[in-house]
Amino acid sequence: MFFRIMDKSRVLDLVAGLSQDFEVLGPVSKGDAFVYQRIDDPADLRLDYDTTLLPPKKLFFPPEEQMMRFRVADNEVVDDEVYAAPRVIFGLHPCDINGLLLMDNVFLRDYVDPYYKARRDSTLIVGVSCTPQESCFCNAWNTDEVHWGFDIFLTDLGDRYFVSVRSVKGAELLDDHVETRPITDADTAEFQRVAREFEAGFSDELNTSQLPLLLDAKFESPIWDELGERCLSCGACSMVCPTCYCFDVIDRLEPDQKTGVRIRKWDSCQFTEFASVAHGQNFRESRASRVKYRYYHKQWGYLSKFERVLCVGCGRCARACLAGISPREVVTALEAGGVGE
Amino acid sequence: MAPRVVVIGLASDFGCQVQMTNIEDDLLDVLGLIDLQYWQLASSGHMPDSYDVAIVEGAVTTLEHIATLERVRATASAVIAIGACAVTGGIPALASHGRLEERYSLVYGDGPSVAPGRIKPQAVDSVIDVDYRIPGCPIDMGEFVQVLSRALQGLSDHLPQEPLCAICKTKENVCFYERGEVCLGVLTRTGCDARCVSLGRPCTGCRGLAEDANLESALRLLDERGIDTSDVLVRARLYNTLEEAFTR
Amino acid sequence: MTAYQELQQNPYRPWPARITSIIDLTEQERLFELRIIDDGVREAFEFTSGQFVELSIFGVGEAPISISSAPSKQGFIELCVRNAGDVTGALHRKQCGDVVGIRGPFGRGFPFEEMKGNDVLLVAGGLGIAPLKSLINHIHDDRHDFGKVTILYGAKNPSEILFRYQFDMWKHRDDFDLILTVDDPDESWGDEVGRVTRLFDMIDIEPENTYGAICGPPVMYKYVIEEMRNKAMDVDKIYVSFERRMKCGIGKCGHCGVGHQYACIDGPVFNFWEAMNLQEAI
Numbered sequence: 001m002f003f004r005i006m007d008k009s010r011v012l013d014l015v016a017g018l019s020q021d022f023e024v025l026g027p028v029s030k031g032d033a034f035v036y037q038r039i040d041d042p043a044d045l046r047l048d049y050d051t052t053l054l055p056p057k058k059l060f061f062p063p064e065e066q067m068m069r070f071r072v073a074d075n076e077v078v079d080d081e082v083y084a085a086p087r088v089i090f091g092l093h094p095c096d097i098n099g100l101l102l103m104d105n106v107f108l109r110d111y112v113d114p115y116y117k118a119r120r121d122s123t124l125i126v127g128v129s130c131t132p133q134e135s136c137f138c139n140a141w142n143t144d145e146v147h148w149g150f151d152i153f154l155t156d157l158g159d160r161y162f163v164s165v166r167s168v169k170g171a172e173l174l175d176d177h178v179e180t181r182p183i184t185d186a187d188t189a190e191f192q193r194v195a196r197e198f199e200a201g202f203s204d205e206l207n208t209s210q211l212p213l214l215l216d217a218k219f220e221s222p223i224w225d226e227l228g229e230r231c232l233s234c235g236a237c238s239m240v241c242p243t244c245y246c247f248d249v250i251d252r253l254e255p256d257q258k259t260g261v262r263i264r265k266w267d268s269c270q271f272t273e274f275a276s277v278a279h280g281q282n283f284r285e286s287r288a289s290r291v292k293y294r295y296y297h298k299q300w301g302y303l304s305k306f307e308r309v310l311c312v313g314c315g316r317c318a319r320a321c322l323a324g325i326s327p328r329e330v331v332t333a334l335e336a337g338g339v340g341e
Numbered sequence: 342m343a344p345r346v347v348v349i350g351l352a353s354d355f356g357c358q359v360q361m362t363n364i365e366d367d368l369l370d371v372l373g374l375i376d377l378q379y380w381q382l383a384s385s386g387h388m389p390d391s392y393d394v395a396i397v398e399g400a401v402t403t404l405e406h407i408a409t410l411e412r413v414r415a416t417a418s419a420v421i422a423i424g425a426c427a428v429t430g431g432i433p434a435l436a437s438h439g440r441l442e443e444r445y446s447l448v449y450g451d452g453p454s455v456a457p458g459r460i461k462p463q464a465v466d467s468v469i470d471v472d473y474r475i476p477g478c479p480i481d482m483g484e485f486v487q488v489l490s491r492a493l494q495g496l497s498d499h500l501p502q503e504p505l506c507a508i509c510k511t512k513e514n515v516c517f518y519e520r521g522e523v524c525l526g527v528l529t530r531t532g533c534d535a536r537c538v539s540l541g542r543p544c545t546g547c548r549g550l551a552e553d554a555n556l557e558s559a560l561r562l563l564d565e566r567g568i569d570t571s572d573v574l575v576r577a578r579l580y581n582t583l584e585e586a587f588t589r
Numbered sequence: 590m591t592a593y594q595e596l597q598q599n600p601y602r603p604w605p606a607r608i609t610s611i612i613d614l615t616e617q618e619r620l621f622e623l624r625i626i627d628d629g630v631r632e633a634f635e636f637t638s639g640q641f642v643e644l645s646i647f648g649v650g651e652a653p654i655s656i657s658s659a660p661s662k663q664g665f666i667e668l669c670v671r672n673a674g675d676v677t678g679a680l681h682r683k684q685c686g687d688v689v690g691i692r693g694p695f696g697r698g699f700p701f702e703e704m705k706g707n708d709v710l711l712v713a714g715g716l717g718i719a720p721l722k723s724l725i726n727h728i729h730d731d732r733h734d735f736g737k738v739t740i741l742y743g744a745k746n747p748s749e750i751l752f753r754y755q756f757d758m759w760k761h762r763d764d765f766d767l768i769l770t771v772d773d774p775d776e777s778w779g780d781e782v783g784r785v786t787r788l789f790d791m792i793d794i795e796p797e798n799t800y801g802a803i804c805g806p807p808v809m810y811k812y813v814i815e816e817m818r819n820k821a822m823d824v825d826k827i828y829v830s831f832e833r834r835m836k837c838g839i840g841k842c843g844h845c846g847v848g849h850q851y852a853c854i855d856g857p858v859f860n861f862w863e864a865m866n867l868q869e870a871i
């Protein structure tokens with residue numbers, strides 16, 4: 001990896017330059033919150049955002065997408081092409097870049113998912129450093145840092161950005177669109193100071209030791225019943241999660257019933273029917289079992305395959321949950337043996 | 342042979358039948374699939390004696406409605422209830438809270454007897470088995486076409502069970518509760534694409550309570566947030582007979 | 590691009606297959622024989638007993654169905670399907686010659702090669718015979734590679750016994766020990782009565798070289814495994830097959846989670862040691 005320094009004021013140049021060749025997306029404000037959106041005016045880009053309502057997964061794995069068009073008469077696929085225009089997503093925080101890397105394990109390994117892959121392949125990522133918020137706990141999973149999964153990454157040093165360049169395309173983006181200079185020892189020292197300050201900014205350290213084992217050892221714990229009583233089974237946690245990838249597949253016929261589209265849409269393991277089979281058996285009928293499964297899969301199921309937990313500590317689920325259920329609380333409860341309200 | 346379809350209305354403002362005429366582009370395609378034998382709003386003829394699919398709008402408010410529905414159930418192989426009135430009792434069922442007769446005399450005085458044989462307003466499925474339900478006030482035409490299509494294919498009712506919050510999150514709406522305002526989405530059956538909330542209005546619950554909803558927890562949580570839960574319940578009554586929900 | 594290459598680009602794309610035969614097995618179950626239409630795709634379709642396909646009927650949806658025919662049967666696959674949901678209902682309305690879609694084969698099947706040289710004890714309950722039928726027929730076609738083969742099959746009543754036309758003949762064979770049982774016999778029933786677990790008193794096995802294969806309703810596993818353990822069979826030689834909700838079949842949609850695994854790619858066949866380590870599996 002090599003590094004450059006870019007004056008902060010140059011960001012607008014970079015975005016404007018990129019817009020000539022790419023669709024550029026990034027965080028913009030929506031009321032008091034932020035959302036990833038197409039950037040038509042570089043001034044709309046809000047690199048000072050805290051977090052976005054939906055994570056960038058929506059740009060790779062949309063809430064609802066067409067998988068294929070079909071013809072009923074001969075049960076044939078008419079079209080399953082995936083169209084993905086070249087684009088740059090500007091301003092991803094380390095947690096969200098890590099979130100995409102975790103999604104990659106699911107969608108880009110065995111049985112490569114062509115829809116996700118097409119969008120991933122056509123997208124360049126520009127990351128940006130962040131400030132720990134009250135709800136953040138990325139430090140618990142080491143997802144507060146990111147070492148790959150971006151083309152360039154901008155670390156805020158006050159008046160300038162310390163630019164990490166990861167890919168050839170990233171280097172080209174810089175060369176083509178913006179003026180930068182080499183780093184000095186003073187820049188590196190400041191980079192280190194900022195990193196230490198960032199680390200110190202987290203509100204607490206979450207004790208995650210032996211979590212997968214605890215999930216099994218405390219599988220019958222009353223913690224889950226307490227959480228199940230509170231859970232609203234609304235699925236908001238899954239929707240806003242940068243790493244929840246479950247989906248449902250639905251066929252929709254056109255009004256003439258001759259052709260139709262097979263679509264997929266985000267699903268949630270918190271919904272009653274998520275694990276029920278045609279004969280009527282439901283393998284997770286109680287709310288408690290469903291809440292438990294969400295954590296069991298994230299902290300152990302996924303880990304058993306990919307050696308990482310399926311959480312990046314972004315805190316979105318905790319913010320979205322009306323019942324106030326958060327990974328931080330659940331992990332702490334498992335550690336301590338009870339839900340502390 | 343195209344399935345023979347009838348559309349009948351009970352107690353309602355016929356809004357959902359009007360909505361059916363709004364399919365516009367798709368209307369001819371849909372009509373091409375069915376043999377529409379009677380449409381209360383649009384036909385001058387009489388109900389035929391024999392048909393395959395009955396689409397029922399409106400709440401049950403009289404003994405005559407019960408007799409009609411029993412005939413419908415004995416005749417049709419598929420019954421589709423459309424709109425909040427038919428599915429949850431809707432607005433007419435507001436009258437079922439408290440003393441019904443007093444309400445009638447309040448509105449109509451002691452004059453000529455209106456609605457002879459009147460009964461407590463209720464949903465269609467409290468009288469007969471319903472195969473397909475399309476909730477909402479008014480119904481969504483996209484959903485209507487999809488459900489009609491499922492009915493014609495003999496597929497199961499595909500009514501969503503979960504509350505609105507999930508789809509609302511995908512629309513990136515800021516939750517009303519974050520602003521201390523009441524929104525019934527957390528209790529209400531999804532399937533409407535969170536249209537009202539996306540337009541800046543809280544959910545009024547027109548699609549009825551979601552099977553998955555956790556009423557007890559929701560009310561407790563709202564109470565903890567300092568929200569007057571009796572007000573929430575009053576709002577929820579607009580489209581729901583809550584007593585049944587709590588004993589469900 | 591050939592059809593095969595096209596299909597490899599998209600694992601969600603169903604392969605058109607023609608229904609070449611339909612046999613009514615019971616009131617609710619039919620056996621569908623399918624032939625993949627494209628030659629290249631058909632030749633590339635190789636599976637092991639215990640694997641499943643996603644059956645795809647456009648306009649209705651998809652459902653995972655285990656393959657009932659043996660891998661040794663070339664060019665065709667058989668699916669034993671109960672009319673239980675929208676997709677299976679739509680399949681039941683199809684006729685011979687109609688085209689449906691299939692994707693697969695998916696999942697991990699029974700360890701056929703590893704089982705060779707050993708005795709096999711197969712226990713099926715109800716529709717659970719569907720995936721085991723593939724294994725039974727495969728063993729049949731490779732019979733000299735196996736020791737003693739015992740099949741215990743239970744159903745609610747005689748009219749729900751699947752593949753009865755075959756099993757009635759097999760009862761008289763020397764190379765298979767087949768015992769049928771029903772909970773509710775009728776006057777014509779001449780076989781056993783009671784739960785399938787009761788049949789364990791009637792069989793002798795050599796535990797050190799016997800593989801077990803179990804498939805049936807979820808409530809059955811615990812009791813059958815208990816019987817096998819009572820016979821001192823090894824936990825890692827007892828194989829079970831799980832049915833779960835699935836949307837994709839390829840480890841993405843998340844619906845088939847069983848414990849920390851996915852039934853679609855890690856199963857649906859697990860040995861009992863693995864299954865014991867899957868929360869809420871048995």
